[in-house]
Amino acid sequence: MIVDSHAHLNHEDLLEEADAVLQRAALAGVAAVVVVGYDLPSSKRAVELAERLPQVAAVVGLHPYEAGRAAEDDIRAISELASSTRVAAIGEIGLDYHGEEYAPKALQIELARRQMAMADDLGLPVVLHLRETGLDILPLLDAYPEVRAVAHCFDGGEALLTEVLARGAFISFAGNLTYKRNETLRSLAGRVPPGRLLVETDSPYLAPQGHRGRRNEPAYIVETLSALAAAQGVPVADLALVTSRNAQEIFRPLRTAF
Ligand SMILES: [Zn+2]
Numbered sequence: 001m002i003v004d005s006h007a008h009l010n011h012e013d014l015l016e017e018a019d020a021v022l023q024r025a026a027l028a029g030v031a032a033v034v035v036v037g038y039d040l041p042s043s044k045r046a047v048e049l050a051e052r053l054p055q056v057a058a059v060v061g062l063h064p065y066e067a068g069r070a071a072e073d074d075i076r077a078i079s080e081l082a083s084s085t086r087v088a089a090i091g092e093i094g095l096d097y098h099g100e101e102y103a104p105k106a107l108q109i110e111l112a113r114r115q116m117a118m119a120d121d122l123g124l125p126v127v128l129h130l131r132e133t134g135l136d137i138l139p140l141l142d143a144y145p146e147v148r149a150v151a152h153c154f155d156g157g158e159a160l161l162t163e164v165l166a167r168g169a170f171i172s173f174a175g176n177l178t179y180k181r182n183e184t185l186r187s188l189a190g191r192v193p194p195g196r197l198l199v200e201t202d203s204p205y206l207a208p209q210g211h212r213g214r215r216n217e218p219a220y221i222v223e224t225l226s227a228l229a230a231a232q233g234v235p236v237a238d239l240a241l242v243t244s245r246n247a248q249e250i251f252r253p254l255r256t257a258f
Pocket residue numbers: 006008036092202
């Protein structure tokens with residue numbers, strides 16, 4: 001049993017085929033999928049999927065790319081969506097300095113802060129997208145110590161890993177863990193305590209090595225899970241169980257999914 005902790009079945013590349021994609025995932029052993037929004041329309045689609053499909057939980061939020069254009073109404077609409085019992089977290093929110101062309105740093109930090117405050121009010125965790133942002137997320141985590149975080153598609157360095165673990169975060173690894181050149185990331189992955197590990201596809205992006213260049217989907221998670229098990233030095237079945245339990249701990253709607 002595997003949980004794909006981060007997939008975009010709400011993305012146009014997967015949405016029309018969502019039922020077939022989930023069937024293929026189930027055949028590969030994927031018991032549940034967390035579908036993550038990145039703007040208001042995709043967050044609505046995530047909630048629709050989660051309300052229709054018991055093996056899906058939704059995450060709603062505004063990606064840092066939205067920081068330049070997000071309006072007050074969008075933030076209010078996200079918090080209304082988050083009242084659904086099928087919503088597991090606020091996300092994906094965070095910082096992306098690679099995408100500074102979309103929004104300046106100050107606006108990104110402010111949008112992330114607003115959504116951390118929302119998660120704090122609602123008693124929900126956050127799913128963090130962090131790309132090339134050093135340790136800039138730490139003041140936000142420190143400002144909302146009650147909010148548990150998932151560092152999604154982790155590819156930061158040792159300092160970031162140490163600091164977010166110290167703040168109680170879960171660390172989620174995606175297909176880039178399987179890329180040949182990513183030896184450093186695999187060695188970091190081996191050092192995450194098992195109780196904090198999650199595994200994800202981030203599909204339709206970031207297909208693992210064996211499917212590289214193609215559209216990714218939740219069934220392909222098996223390859224990433226194997227790479228993570230090798231990095232941890234544990235059997236794949238054991239890691240599947242522990243990561244699924246972790247997903248149920250952090251994402252409340254999954255507790256009744258399987
Ligand atoms: Zn994502």
